[in-house]
């Protein structure tokens with residue numbers, strides 16, 4: 112026997128052995144738990160069962176199974192992910208005891224999910240027998256390409272491997288497009304929520320213009336509308352990046368400049384959200400980059416892409432500190448004069464003020480049932496207390512920054528949005544910051560970034576949008 116066909120034969124043996132092993136494991140689990148077992152695998156024709164494409168589909172499958180279990184209010188008793196020659200697989204034991212009810216949900220998932228046709232969700236009863244579609248009176252699955260009988264197409268070798276792979280690629284592209292749109296929606300949502308919350312000391316909101324004379328909430332709506340379509344472009348640029356993430360900023364920059372032009376044109380030349388284009392734009396581009404590995408990247412995946420993407424900013428900061436680079440903005444002058452690292456430092460560190468302060472604050476307030484407005488205000492105050500805001504530094508120097516931070520710390524000490532004295536303090540800050548023309552724009556940008564990272568992992572409960580805000584009931 113020639114060597115390559117011997118190798119092919121041993122590959123097939125390994126594959127069949129692996130399929131047997133995982134089937135056995137699923138049946139053992141069903142017996143051990145006295146519950147039906149779910150075995151989820153990926154439909155992947157051809158020899159490469161564990162490549163990048165199989166990995167992406169599998170990540171979707173595992174996440175979709177978890178979502179479905181949550182939707183059905185099933186407890187997950189056992190969850191196990193395996194890999195082997197037959198590809199990745201997941202085994203699940205849930206609290207639902209009726210194998211047919213479990214299978215019905217699995218069939219629904221295979222039919223409804225955008226790439227569910229590439230999921231194989233088997234269910235075994237307590238005796239280790241598979242529950243089939245026919246057992247539920249549902250038609251068997253049809254061929255991926257022609258919609259005919261799968262077994263017939265397979266027996267007749269009706270479609271080539273290339274044809275099947277091309278169809279899978281097409282389905283994945285559709286899923287990627289959905290993921291890009293979903294990511295852009297999160298960015299726009301985060302941007303809008305930041306502008307809408309009140310009181311927001313020194314900042315524009317629906318009730319006032321903070322420390323600003325040249326813009327109001329409507330100016331922000333105009334500018335946000337101009338920026339909205341660009342988030343999709345930035346996600347896409349990240350997703351299409353050739354090479355390593357340290358090339359990301361370079362790839363995002365031309366789109367950022369066009370977004371800036373759109374903003375200035377919508378506001379009649381007023382700078383409403385230039386800082387946001389940088390901070391949120393980088394997070395969004397990094398999220399696009401993370402989409403290459405999974406259609407549902409988590410906050411940690413995107414954060415690590417931000418850190419790698421921001422590494423080249425070290426040189427810019429060094430240039431500003433050494434005086435080799437001429438400051439091009441108020442923020443950069445503040446960096447040069449006070450040795451502050453500003454938003455560049457935040458990006459290089461993977462937004463530490465977001466991850467250490469605003470995000471935990473926002474999440475715990477959401478979980479405690481506060482209105483979304485008050486969760487946003489609470490997160491903003493936690494940022495004001497720690498951020499080296501170069502927008503404040505540029506106009507008011509170190510004294511101004513220390514004042515902002517000490518006021519916010521005092522609000523935190525009093526309980527922030529959770530207590531009446533804390534809320535009174537925040538309301539007082541609102542008046543004082545406006546009177547002193549203090550504009551903590553850098554912190555506002557980081558609030559939008561915090562909400563974006565929150566949305567990568569969870570949705571905001573819609574009922575909490577309705578409030579009422581504790582600031583209104585005073």
Ligand SMILES: [Zn+2]
Nearest residue numbers: 254257259264
């Ligand atoms: Zn067919």
